[in-house]
Amino acid sequence: MSETLLSVRDLRVAFPTRQGVFEAVRGVSFDLGRERLGVVGESGSGKSMTGRAILGLVRPPGKVTADRLTLDGQSILNLPERKMRAIRGSHISMVMQDPKFSLNPVVKIGDQIMEAYRLHAGRGSGNARDKALEMLAAVQIRDPERVMDAYPHEVSGGMGQRIMIAMMLAPDPEILIADEPTSALDVSVRTEVLNIMDRLVRDRGMGLIFISHDLNLVAQFCDRVLIMYAGRIVETIEAKNLHNARHPYTQGLLNSLPRLDQPVKHLPVLERQDSWRDAPLIDESMETELPGGL
Amino acid sequence: MLTVEGLDVWFGYPPDRVDAVQDASFTVAQGESFGLVGESGSGKSTILRAIAGLIDTWSGRIVVDDQQVEGRRRDRAFHKTVQMVFQDPYASLHPRHSVDRVLSETLKLQGMDDIDRRVQRLLDDVGLGRGFRFRYPHQLSGGQRQRVAIARALAAEPRLLLLDEPTSALDVSVQAEILNLMTDLRAEHGLTYVMVSHDLAVVGHMCDRLAVMQGGRIVEVMKVEDLRQGAASEAYTKSLIEASAGYVRA
Amino acid sequence: MSIAEETPQSRRDWLLSDAPTTRRQARLGAMYQGWLTFRGNKLAMFGLVILILLIAMAIFAPWLSPQSPFSQNLTDRLQPPSAAHWLGTDHLGRDILSRLIHGSRITLFIVGTVALIAPIIGLFIGTVAGFAGGWVDQVLMRITDIFLAFPKLILALAFVAALGPSIGNAVLALALTAWPPYARLARAETLTIRNADFIAAARLQGAGPLRLLIGHIWPLCISSLIVRVALDMAGIILSAAGLGFLGLGAQPPMPEWGAMISDGRTYILDFWWVAAMPGIAIFVVSLAFNLLGDGLRDVLDPKGAKE
Structure with missing residues (x-):
């Protein structure tokens, strides 16, 4: 793995409820380099909350704590909102699941991208327009001039998502957190959006955190995968080895997918075990890096 | 069991008229499980809604159990024959009605007696225990809600179930449970399924035959065996199968 | 133990x-x-406590009030607050505290009746319009618009003027002018619910429009209506007081709070307490209803609640 962009140690997100404190994320640790890091898990596993916590987007009364949460060696844990806003966008950007809710419906797309760019670069407007056009072209929008003057409801879901990515990339962030960026898209559009993100990681050396529930997609798209269960990482594994995962939870998830090439009458059902909640992490890289004798 | 012939469905009036489905025809035999596959906007859910009588702007012929239906009007016999399970279990249950209320109201509407026992039976059928009977939707997980929705559909003891993406809002492990449940229920009650999905693997798992839709038209009707072998005759179907297989780095 | x-x-x-x-x-x-x-919600609890006290005051008025609200004593007229008359006396020498205590009954009667009639009319018209759609919707909503086109108090004035001034007619007038916003609200809610999957599912079970309306749509509209009513209560109290002030509501010698302010206005510069005491009472009760409404919104209508 290349240099570490983002380092997270023992990240916890807790929400006080009537029944006591609910921990949505319970001690997550990982390092992100210039790579595509997949985070998979079921709903409620804390994968989205991890992304939000890194960006300081956990709303009160939610509390974020960590031993370490550093971006390029600088702590970004619980920064005041004003400083966090400077980091969001210029250093870390986020793409949400549904572009419909992330774009302002009454502002032209071009204006929104230029606004995003200007906020972080603080340069002249002519420059911003060029940059916006360039970004739209970078996300493979064929007619950027026309799209600049369109309103969000005038574009399709796939194009909306590409525009979101363009907007997030305008200020040239080092890290992109994509929370289920393709779940609302059709399969044919999905490939395009993924290609764009893939190229950005390769060409710009960005770090990508790709949050998804789709194991197959993550296995094919990412370099490394964290599997989350009940607020913890239960296994980290090279994406290409995902299908040989060792944790019973990961195996269970993989098996429960229907497959066209292997018809069965009944799908295997995941039997959850309480021990998974607190069992130690299965980390493939640790085992491969450390000789067995140690 | 179900025949659809030359079905057109449209929304709005000219010049803003949108033709959601154009000239769709297919038949589903008694006891068969038939899939409708396509991307969003292809009109697959619209067909189900037209059959169920939730849309009245359609033309063509829909014959259910040898009875031709018209517009939005459906008689009691239709509701006893055809039921539907919706995509989003968070939207298909009334937020202020408990499971008990949902099921017993349904049973009453269907003119059933011995409601107390039947509610219990339905809950057992869909694998929810006694403890769930008096819960409200917000006390249930997505999978449990979808089980309640299935129980509601089964209450009428229908023979044809229209399934509108019944698992697309659920986690894969829960999807497996629900799909298994539907497989079992079909075998047990001799049900006929028409299942809409964007997921080829799910349709491949559940159905015998499927129709592939694009832009409101049915491009191809094929057997699931052919789908498994990738033996599609239309280019669109082939591209769909390829895209569903997963992401291949460009 | x-x-x-x-x-x-x-x-x-x-x-x-x-x-x-x-x-x-x-x-x-x-x-x-x-x-x-x-x-x-601390503030809402505060509002609730005030309202409970108000209700208790209305129930136990004859025992709580130190004197009769009607007995005049012209030698004691316009006395400032003192040990004998905690809140002073008015221009006829009546004890203001006693009148306020008895007046709470009238206030509660007005508020209670309006709060019962207006939202029910509104709920019925709004949900029917939203659910039926088409020309039914057009007709009902245009009627609503007509009512909304006039300022509330002016319309109420016109009603009372036509029906004759009395407390009952004032209530009726207020109720008839208060329903249109509720109809609007109920219609808007109905439009969002109408196409929900759970309504479609109930339709598929063969549920008729009446059952859908009463069993499925009303329960979801009622909570936001209750919140709105609680928030509007203050306005209703003020409108009632306004009618009383103009002499079109409660008739003398009834101790209605608005009428009491009206009586006191002649002396407002020299004997401020005559008008100020019922004014404060109206203010406190209005505030209490507002706080209560805010709390109810947290409970019943999570969408509208503050983050």
Whole structure:
């Protein structure tokens, strides 16, 4: 793995409820380099909350704590909102699941991208327009001039998502957190959006955190995968080895997918075990890096 | 069991008229499980809604159990024959009605007696225990809600179930449970399924035959065996199968 | 001893159980959850306490009031607040405190009746319009628009002028002018609910329009209406007071708060308390309803609640 962009140690997100404190994320640790890091898990596993916590987007009364949460060696844990806003966008950007809710419906797309760019670069407007056009072209929008003057409801879901990515990339962030960026898209559009993100990681050396529930997609798209269960990482594994995962939870998830090439009458059902909640992490890289004798 | 012939469905009036489905025809035999596959906007859910009588702007012929239906009007016999399970279990249950209320109201509407026992039976059928009977939707997980929705559909003891993406809002492990449940229920009650999905693997798992839709038209009707072998005759179907297989780095 | 300590705890668990075993437990549990949310809002609790005190005051008025609200004593007229008359006396020498206490009955009567009639008319018209759509919707909404086109108090004035001034007619006039916003609100809610999957599912079971309206749509509209009513209460009290002030509501010698302010206005510069005391009473009760409405919104209408 290349240099570490983002380092997270023992990240916890807790929400006080009537029944006591609910921990949505319970001690997550990982390092992100210039790579595509997949985070998979079921709903409620804390994968989205991890992304939000890194960006300081956990709303009160939610509390974020960590031993370490550093971006390029600088702590970004619980920064005041004003400083966090400077980091969001210029250093870390986020793409949400549904572009419909992330774009302002009454502002032209071009204006929104230029606004995003200007906020972080603080340069002249002519420059911003060029940059916006360039970004739209970078996300493979064929007619950027026309799209600049369109309103969000005038574009399709796939194009909306590409525009979101363009907007997030305008200020040239080092890290992109994509929370289920393709779940609302059709399969044919999905490939395009993924290609764009893939190229950005390769060409710009960005770090990508790709949050998804789709194991197959993550296995094919990412370099490394964290599997989350009940607020913890239960296994980290090279994406290409995902299908040989060792944790019973990961195996269970993989098996429960229907497959066209292997018809069965009944799908295997995941039997959850309480021990998974607190069992130690299965980390493939640790085992491969450390000789067995140690 | 179900025949659809030359079905057109449209929304709005000219010049803003949108033709959601154009000239769709297919038949589903008694006891068969038939899939409708396509991307969003292809009109697959619209067909189900037209059959169920939730849309009245359609033309063509829909014959259910040898009875031709018209517009939005459906008689009691239709509701006893055809039921539907919706995509989003968070939207298909009334937020202020408990499971008990949902099921017993349904049973009453269907003119059933011995409601107390039947509610219990339905809950057992869909694998929810006694403890769930008096819960409200917000006390249930997505999978449990979808089980309640299935129980509601089964209450009428229908023979044809229209399934509108019944698992697309659920986690894969829960999807497996629900799909298994539907497989079992079909075998047990001799049900006929028409299942809409964007997921080829799910349709491949559940159905015998499927129709592939694009832009409101049915491009191809094929057997699931052919789908498994990738033996599609239309280019669109082939591209769909390829895209569903997963992401291949460009 | 130990049992006494454990019982409340287990009752709480019973109420908060995620798996209720009877219909009653489920219903009580849902209500208890709501109560806990409400209780968390300090200001709303404050409003509730004031309103409970107001209701208690109305019920026990004859025992609480130191003197008769009607007995005049012209030698004691326009006395400032003192030990004998805590809030002073008015221009006929009547004890203002006693009049305020008895006046709470009238206030509650007005508010209660309007709060019962207006939202029910509004709910009915709004949901029918929203659910039926088409020309029914057009006709009902245009009627609503006509009512909305006039300022509320002017319309109420016109009604009372036509019907003759009395407390009953004032209430009727207020109710008739207060329903249009509720109809609007109920229609808007209905439009969002109408196409929900759970309505489609009920239709597929063969549920008729009446059943859908009453059993499925009303329960979802009622909560936002209740919130709106509680927030509007203050306005209703003020309108009632306004009518009283103009002499079109409660007739003398009834101790209606608005009429009392009206009586005091002649002396407002030299004997401020005559008008100020009922004014403060109106202010406090209006505030209490507003706070209560805010709390109810947290409980009943999570969408509108503050983050």
